[in-house]
Amino acid sequence: MTQVAHGEPRFAFGKNWAHFLSMVDDQRIAVAERSLREMLETADLAGRSFLDVGCGSGLFSLAARRLGARVHAFDDDPEAVACAQELRRRYGGGDAWTVERGSILDQAYVASLGQFDVVYAWGVLHHTGAVWRALDNAAAVVAPGGRLFIAIYNDQGALSVAWRAIKRTYNVLPEALRLPFALLVALPLEAKALAAALLTLRPWRYVQSWLRYGTNRGMSRWHDLVDWIGGYPFEVAKPEAVLDFCRARGFTLAKLKTCGGKLGCNEFVFVKTAPA
Numbered sequence: 001m002t003q004v005a006h007g008e009p010r011f012a013f014g015k016n017w018a019h020f021l022s023m024v025d026d027q028r029i030a031v032a033e034r035s036l037r038e039m040l041e042t043a044d045l046a047g048r049s050f051l052d053v054g055c056g057s058g059l060f061s062l063a064a065r066r067l068g069a070r071v072h073a074f075d076d077d078p079e080a081v082a083c084a085q086e087l088r089r090r091y092g093g094g095d096a097w098t099v100e101r102g103s104i105l106d107q108a109y110v111a112s113l114g115q116f117d118v119v120y121a122w123g124v125l126h127h128t129g130a131v132w133r134a135l136d137n138a139a140a141v142v143a144p145g146g147r148l149f150i151a152i153y154n155d156q157g158a159l160s161v162a163w164r165a166i167k168r169t170y171n172v173l174p175e176a177l178r179l180p181f182a183l184l185v186a187l188p189l190e191a192k193a194l195a196a197a198l199l200t201l202r203p204w205r206y207v208q209s210w211l212r213y214g215t216n217r218g219m220s221r222w223h224d225l226v227d228w229i230g231g232y233p234f235e236v237a238k239p240e241a242v243l244d245f246c247r248a249r250g251f252t253l254a255k256l257k258t259c260g261g262k263l264g265c266n267e268f269v270f271v272k273t274a275p276a
């Protein structure tokens with residue numbers, strides 16, 4: 001069911017994560033670990049503290065834990081919290097992995113957690129309804145020399161405005177109509193991808209885009225598609241705006257992976273190099 005906060009609908013992320021949970025296996029965990037190692041440019045996270053903001057399924061908490069970090073994970077959605085707790089139970093997280101309900105917009109709560117060597121907020125801040133406040137709160141708990149790893153939807157101008165309307169519509173529709181609506185929205189995108197594969201005489205490329213999707217952060221294409229069409233609140237940011245915001249708070253950009261101006265998230269890893 002869609003929750004409503006301050007008159008605005010909210011996508012039930014946790015429900016989508018609950019469906020994804022059965023797909024979590026060693027291969028996906030290994031891919032998630034690799035994504036952390038690559039972006040954080042480290043072989044492991046031994047002895048480091050890791051804050052998983054908006055942990056969703058808990059897959060990246062598990063990956064960070066496997067890399068040796070002490071993990072604290074939280075999410076605003078109780079069903080997402082239950083997912084992360086289930087992964088912790090399944091894979092034996094021990095005392096070095098805590099999971100609870102909390103909001104990145106709750107400044108007092110976030111500040112009470114202390115400081116972390118890595119603050120990870122992948123695809124979260126733009127779904128809070130207050131992206132800059134959320135980023136401010138996340139940045140505030142990065143320890144000196146620590147890293148802030150975030151992914152925020154790319155600002156595509158009018159296209160982003162149209163997507164916002166689509167996502168809002170999905171969430172205000174009666175539940176029975178959401179899946180047909182999602183398929184209707186997805187169809188032209190899928191048709192475009194299939195046509196491109198056929199025109200370049202590589203039809204298998206389209207099939208691979210589904211079959212090999214797990215190589216992308218260990219996620220599932222179907223669940224990401226539902227998350228993409230339904231994910232609301234929805235805000236976007238230009239990479240330069242994120243860069244300026246973080247630089248003003250004492251951060252230096254260490255790594256950047258853009259979505260090439262297209263639909264999707266830009267990923268940033270910042271290092272806290274100076275006091276804000």
Ligand SMILES: C[S@@+](CC[C@H](N)C(=O)[O-])C[C@H]1O[C@@H](n2cnc3c(N)ncnc32)[C@H](O)[C@@H]1O
Nearest residue numbers: 013054055056075076077103104122123124128
């Ligand atoms: C697209 S999912 C990303 C999950 C995870 N970080 C990942 O990379 O797979 C966004 C998550 O942010 C959570 N979220 C939304 N608003 C939040 C808030 N104010 N505080 C904490 N989590 C929030 C949602 O419940 C959802 O699980």
